[in-house]
Amino acid sequence: MTSPHHRHLLVVGAGLAGIRAVEGARAAGWTGPVTVVGDEPHAPYDRPPLSKAVLSAEEPPAVPTLRSGEVLETLQVRHLSGVRAEALDTEHRTVTTTAGELGYDALIIATGSAATTLPDLSGVRGVHALRSYDDALAVREALTRSREVVIVGAGFIGSEIASAARARGIDVTLVEAGARPLERAIGAGAAARLMQLHTDAGVRLLTSTTVSGIRSTDVGLDKVELSSGETLAADAVVLGIGARPATGWLRDSGVALDPRTGGVLCDSRLATSAPDVWSAGDIACVDGVRSEHWTAAGEQGRVAGANAAGAAEAFASVPFAWSTWHGHRIQVVGETTATDEEDHGDGFVLYRRDGSAVGAVGIDSPGPIARLRRALSAQPPLDE
Amino acid sequence: MSAIQADKTVCEGIGMCEAQADDYFQVGDDGLVEVLTGEVPEPDHGYVKAAIDSCPVSALRLLG
Numbered sequence: 001m002t003s004p005h006h007r008h009l010l011v012v013g014a015g016l017a018g019i020r021a022v023e024g025a026r027a028a029g030w031t032g033p034v035t036v037v038g039d040e041p042h043a044p045y046d047r048p049p050l051s052k053a054v055l056s057a058e059e060p061p062a063v064p065t066l067r068s069g070e071v072l073e074t075l076q077v078r079h080l081s082g083v084r085a086e087a088l089d090t091e092h093r094t095v096t097t098t099a100g101e102l103g104y105d106a107l108i109i110a111t112g113s114a115a116t117t118l119p120d121l122s123g124v125r126g127v128h129a130l131r132s133y134d135d136a137l138a139v140r141e142a143l144t145r146s147r148e149v150v151i152v153g154a155g156f157i158g159s160e161i162a163s164a165a166r167a168r169g170i171d172v173t174l175v176e177a178g179a180r181p182l183e184r185a186i187g188a189g190a191a192a193r194l195m196q197l198h199t200d201a202g203v204r205l206l207t208s209t210t211v212s213g214i215r216s217t218d219v220g221l222d223k224v225e226l227s228s229g230e231t232l233a234a235d236a237v238v239l240g241i242g243a244r245p246a247t248g249w250l251r252d253s254g255v256a257l258d259p260r261t262g263g264v265l266c267d268s269r270l271a272t273s274a275p276d277v278w279s280a281g282d283i284a285c286v287d288g289v290r291s292e293h294w295t296a297a298g299e300q301g302r303v304a305g306a307n308a309a310g311a312a313e314a315f316a317s318v319p320f321a322w323s324t325w326h327g328h329r330i331q332v333v334g335e336t337t338a339t340d341e342e343d344h345g346d347g348f349v350l351y352r353r354d355g356s357a358v359g360a361v362g363i364d365s366p367g368p369i370a371r372l373r374r375a376l377s378a379q380p381p382l383d384e
Numbered sequence: 385m386s387a388i389q390a391d392k393t394v395c396e397g398i399g400m401c402e403a404q405a406d407d408y409f410q411v412g413d414d415g416l417v418e419v420l421t422g423e424v425p426e427p428d429h430g431y432v433k434a435a436i437d438s439c440p441v442s443a444l445r446l447l448g
Contacts, residue, residue: 370397
């Protein structure tokens with residue numbers, strides 16, 4: 001066994017979960033070298049601003065860095081940017097990357113997810129997906145030049161992009177395949193209230209509709225054909241149709257994946273099926289759940305890092321997400337798919353299970369949301 | 385001793401600070417951060433700094 005000062009912690013993925021993993025490991029006493037590998041050319045950065053501030057005409061775009069250089073220096077972490085992990089060998093404890101092979105004594109898998117695209121539309125000029133900072137710059141550039149856009153997917157990302165486009169005075173059509181937007185995330189009443197924000201802001205919302213074709217000219221995108229038979233003029237199409245775990249490099253690695261969600265299977269301590277390999281963030285399927293929330297990604301990163309360093313913490317966190325659409329602040333806390341949905345007016349929708357409050361959706365309702373979040377955090381988690 | 389500085393014009397009431405250091409931060413009824421204890425003694429520095437660093441909109445600073 002190597003001396004603790006020489007044991008190498010390798011973190012694959014330089015997003016929030018990866019950086020929090022480094023902080024968690026250092027806080028729990030990891031003294032050996034730490035390397036973070038990220039496939040993007042930027043310093044570790046935060047994703048929520050990509051579909052908000054980075055798209056706004058009100059400010060020049062900037063990489064929303066997660067930590068200052070000073071903080072990264074204090075953490076004594078080596079960041080390899082622009083390096084992609086290609087394979088993992090859990091037996092010999094090595095990760096093959098585009099910059100060569102890296103050994104590890106402990107490994108944290110935090111490669112997040114990749115934006116879902118539509119097969120017929122991938123690579124078509126004028127069609128964008130949004131996951132990375134560079135994607136966000138491309139969407140921003142497209143919005144700068146657009147008068148009419150079609151946004152596919154009325155989930156949180158699509159809705160934020162729609163909001164950014166409306167703020168620029170662009171004509172927006174929001175196309176949603178489902179009959180009920182946000183169906184998997186929140187109840188029908190709250191979803192209807194959120195969709196009302198779009199229509200009030202002048203967004204044209206088309207549900208149960210898909211894109212069936214794209215017509216381009218020499219100069220770019222021209223028309224978008226919809227499943228309804230309608231044809232729309234559009235300068236750009238932006239996809240916000242979800243993301244799938246970036247697990248391609250884990251094929252045949254011995255790290256078990258969840259067949260349903262495609263994420264890396266882990267227990268509540270973020271341990272995977274392979275020894276000394278942990279996982280955190282959007283890629284992690286923790287006790288059957290991929291949470292895909294910023295707050296969960298950060299906390300999972302911290303716990304995975306601490307456990308890699310010898311702690312025995314369990315991940316537990318009240319689900320929480322926030323968004324801003326058309327100037328309205330939206331907050332989602334706890335379990336929001338329970339059938340018992342009570343609209344309290346003033347933009348606050350409460351969810352109950354067996355009579356107890358288990359979650360809420362708030363529109364410009366931060367006080368009640370904060371109080372409920374506090375109460376839920378103080379309780380032991382419900383049976384899962 | 386260090387002092388916490390909160391910028392309410394930037395705060396979005398996300399509450400990461402409260403989740404990590406509820407002796408020091410609380411999201412009030414207006415949805416914005418309230419600093420409950422402005423002075424941070426040395427032994428609490430670590431977790432208060434972590435709470436401050438975790439703010440997604442960088443509304444918090446630790447001075448001194």
